[in-house]
Amino acid sequence: MDSAINKQTPLMTQQKILSATLMLFSKKGYFNTSVRDIAHESGVSIGSIYHHFKDKEAIASAVYSNLVERMLAEITQIQSKHIRTSSRCRAIIAFLFDITEQEPEVMEFMLYSKHREFLPEEPPVCSSKPFELMREIVKDGMLANEIQSMDLMVASSCLFGAALRMITSRLDGVIEKPLPTYLEAIWTPSWRAVSTQTL
Amino acid sequence: MDSAINKQTPLMTQQKILSATLMLFSKKGYFNTSVRDIAHESGVSIGSIYHHFKDKEAIASAVYSNLVERMLAEITQIQSKHIRTSSRCRAIIAFLFDITEQEPEVMEFMLYSKHREFLPEEPPVCSSKPFELMREIVKDGMLANEIQSMDLMVASSCLFGAALRMITSRLDGVIEKPLPTYLEAIWTPSWRAVSTQTL
DNA sequence: GTCTATACGACGATAGAC
DNA sequence: GTCTATCGTCGTATAGAC
Structure with a gap:
């Protein structure tokens, strides 16, 4: 069975991060949202987030x-x-x-x-x-x-x-x-x- | 000599805090301004600031x-x-x-x-x-x-x-x-x- | 009322195993 | 690529002397 089915593509992960971020930023604002919040909301770990984005600012920039x-x-x-x-x-x-x-x-x-x-x-x-x-x-x-x-x-x-x-x-x-x-x-x-x- | 001349009235201190805060908030925003910044900018110590205002939010509220x-x-x-x-x-x-x-x-x-x-x-x-x-x-x-x-x-x-x-x-x-x-x-x-x- | 020094917690970011 | 655990920093707020 093709493992690609169960595997998250990088793009999917990025997208999950970005949409979770947008929701949190709009609800609480940039400064009231921690990277931990983004991790919880998106279901992606902090380490993974920092693998895809240089820092918190870069996430905001991408959004x-x-x-x-x-x-x-x-x-x-x-x-x-x-x-x-x-x-x-x-x-x-x-x-x-x-x-x-x-x-x-x-x-x-x-x-x-x-x-x-x-x-x-x-x-x-x-x-x-x-x-x-x-x-x-x-x-x-x-x-x-x-x-x-x-x-x-x-x-x-x-x-x-x-x-x-x-x-x-x-x-x-x-x-x-x-x-x-x-x-x-x-x-x-x-x-x-x-x-x-x-x- | 009347010591009142050299003494800061509470109102003057409060005013110094408030105007320094307004300037900093408008330049850098609330979250990029620390209470330390306000202390430096106003020339009033952190302890004094917290004597006059409950917390940072209360300063913003007063402004x-x-x-x-x-x-x-x-x-x-x-x-x-x-x-x-x-x-x-x-x-x-x-x-x-x-x-x-x-x-x-x-x-x-x-x-x-x-x-x-x-x-x-x-x-x-x-x-x-x-x-x-x-x-x-x-x-x-x-x-x-x-x-x-x-x-x-x-x-x-x-x-x-x-x-x-x-x-x-x-x-x-x-x-x-x-x-x-x-x-x-x-x-x-x-x-x-x-x-x-x-x- | 004003100050200095410090406690305490949270956050951003990294290290390193898998 | 993804995770957990952790480090170092910084910011708020307090304690306590004057």
């Missing part, structure tokens, strides 16, 4: 870049599926709202933890590729005259700021109803803020 | 409630100085922008640190009194028909979300120019988003 990659892929796909800027941005907000409900740990870790405190090398989230792509989309919207001409950072903040605040409020438990409920309510004024058309 | 009180006082004053909702909200954003430039530690600690990770008892920032007052102001704006009738959380997020995002971006070092530069640019679309008037 982070995994999520960044995933977000980027998703937003890229949204970009290619929609043509008008308004559809694109609306779809991005819808996606962010959905993932906040279905995998709160992901959003919690992505845009609601202070990475600088434990990943000093990493640039801030809003300089990450997904956020850059979102600004790129806004920029295209200006060129297409869908969005009023203004500072790019200002426009992006106006367009996505409200949605992002709703997300953090929801993660804080201040909002009871699921976010998708508010999609229309948030989108209409957000778009109104920057659109070239007077609604 | 936090001090800042909340201060913000609340400031916003209350703004509320009484302005009558129209638009003036009030604009003044609040102007105030937040100013304090972000003049005392970045304050804003850093107020709305850009994960309090839940080290102050488990404290309710989230957005449930704090200053934020409640901001929502109150928005609510009055709806009653006065200055702001479109909609969910209060949604309206508040739309009105202040962009400004708050600009603040965190600025604290992250992603925005180079001082925030007050952007006041008009942020205010116009933010107000447009929720105003009953079509601009």
Whole structure:
């Protein structure tokens, strides 16, 4: 009988470590989570963890870049599926709202933890590729005259700021109803803020 | 000669501890700051610190409630100085922008640190009194028909979300120019988003 | 009230057997 | 590659002199 069936591949072990880490970090934060906690939660021993990752920081770094990659892929796909800027941005907000409900740990870790405190090398989230792509989309919207001409950072903040605040409020438990409920309510004024058309 | 001149009053010692703590927390974060650090930075010994505060968490708690009180006082004053909702909200954003430039530690600690990770008892920032007052102001704006009738959380997020995002971006070092530069640019679309008037 | 010195525990990380 | 056992460090908090 092929022993490979019962054997954990390195990738499976790594994945178990990473998903356990994400859950713990989002629940208790980086500093309140010990490597021992990760070992227990993932079912992988401390020694094994240190075999796969240089140190605790490297685990956090891997979790982070995994999520960044995933977000980027998703937003890229949204970009290619929609043509008008308004559809694109609306779809991005819808996606962010959905993932906040279905995998709160992901959003919690992505845009609601202070990475600088434990990943000093990493640039801030809003300089990450997904956020850059979102600004790129806004920029295209200006060129297409869908969005009023203004500072790019200002426009992006106006367009996505409200949605992002709703997300953090929801993660804080201040909002009871699921976010998708508010999609229309948030989108209409957000778009109104920057659109070239007077609604 | 009156010895009181050379003697530190308890209040002065406490204040030294609190301001040193605020600076360190905002620079390095709660968990990267040891009580030893606070002792060195404030010039107060560890023993003295523990005489005034039960534990490290209590120091953080005191810093936090001090800042909340201060913000609340400031916003209350703004509320009484302005009558129209638009003036009030604009003044609040102007105030937040100013304090972000003049005392970045304050804003850093107020709305850009994960309090839940080290102050488990404290309710989230957005449930704090200053934020409640901001929502109150928005609510009055709806009653006065200055702001479109909609969910209060949604309206508040739309009105202040962009400004708050600009603040965190600025604290992250992603925005180079001082925030007050952007006041008009942020205010116009933010107000447009929720105003009953079509601009 | 303020200080120094120290106890105590927890954590990150390693060593070395299997 | 995975495990258990352990080391050294550091951080919180206390004891006790002044």
